[in-house]
Amino acid sequence: MSFQQVPKHRQLGLSNDQLLNMYTCMLTARKFDERVTLLQRSGRTSFHISSIGQEAAQVGAAFALEKQHDFFLPYYRDYAFVLSVGMTVQELMLAAFFKADDINGGRQMPGHFGYKKHHIVSGSSPVATQVLHAVGIGLTSLMKKEERVAFVTFGEGSSNQGDVHEGFNFAGVFKLPVIFMCENNQYAISIPAHRQVAGRVVDRAAGYGFTGVRVDGNDALEVYRAVKEARERAIRGAGPTLIEAMMYRIPPHSTADDDMLYRTKEEVEYHKEQDGIESFRRYLFDCGILNEEMDRTVHETIMHEVNEATKYADRAPYPAPEDALRYVYADEDEGGDD
Secondary structure (H helix, E strand, C coil), rough: CCCCHHHHHHHHHCHHHHHHHHHHHHHHHHHHHHHHHHHCCEEECCCCCCCCCCHHHHHHCCCCCCCCEEEEECCCCCHHHHHCCCCCCCHHHHHCCCCCCCCCCCCCCCCCCCCCCCCHHHHCCCCCCCHHHHHHHHHHHHCCCCCCCCEEEEEEHHHHHHHHHHCCCCCCHHHEEEEEEEEECCCCEEEHHHHHHHHCCCHHHCCCCCEEEEEECCCCHHHHHHHHHHHHHHHHHCEEEEEEEECCCCCCCCCCCCHHHHHCCCCCCCCHHCCCCHHHHHHHHHHCCHHHHHHHHHHHHHHHHHHHHHHHHHHHCCHHHHHCCCCCCHHHHHCCCC
């Protein structure tokens, strides 16, 4: 077989099993997302912010990183990413229902992830604050001479925040092992990208002295390649990378948004045809990695998992009212002698 005939994933060092795992993560995130949207619309949960249309980039990035070694600072749409690095559907569903056993701490809004075991660093609602945290973690890794990176994501709208530019500048000056990934989904709530950025987000990297790469966010393998190369640069001391993954946010900004006030159904339908999960599925079929029977089994397995997670989270207890005071005031019993 000539080099040209070698499948793209083989050229990247990915096995067939890894590709099936990537597909499963993408599809699991999609089915979880669809289920939680239905739960919110039926009044069983209060709020949801969707990631539909962004799963391929998130999974491609996650598989290029080192689980439980690198540090991850996701933003609120990164369900597919956190599933890929170790979170479960049940854990995400507990958060959606605001239950006491929510692994994210029980005090966060849905989509605000935090999981020490999986090196997922808790974020805040003000957008892009996680960028500064990632830079701090990168500095620590550099000072300790650890071969690990901090990977942080944000939207193109929040790329205009001062936190992002301060983070870029500091990371560039000190050549920190940080990977910045902008998930450019074309809208900052209702504001289209061309009204947010006079140019390209990726071009900002040059101004801060490090590498910038723009990729097709609907192509999981291209995102994998970009993040893998960025990680290799960071580990060898070549500094940070800014990756701008181009994609499209299919659903409204959140369940509190009416997106038909600022875009058309025709526009949304066009972008649905570019779905990264479907193109990845076609690639698997073309490579003989997946067939109709296997695909049905994957779907059935995921839906069983989503159904069981929904039942579990729905029945799980809510936090006790007095738990609202936990971690707010010092505990007198832990203060020692006066």
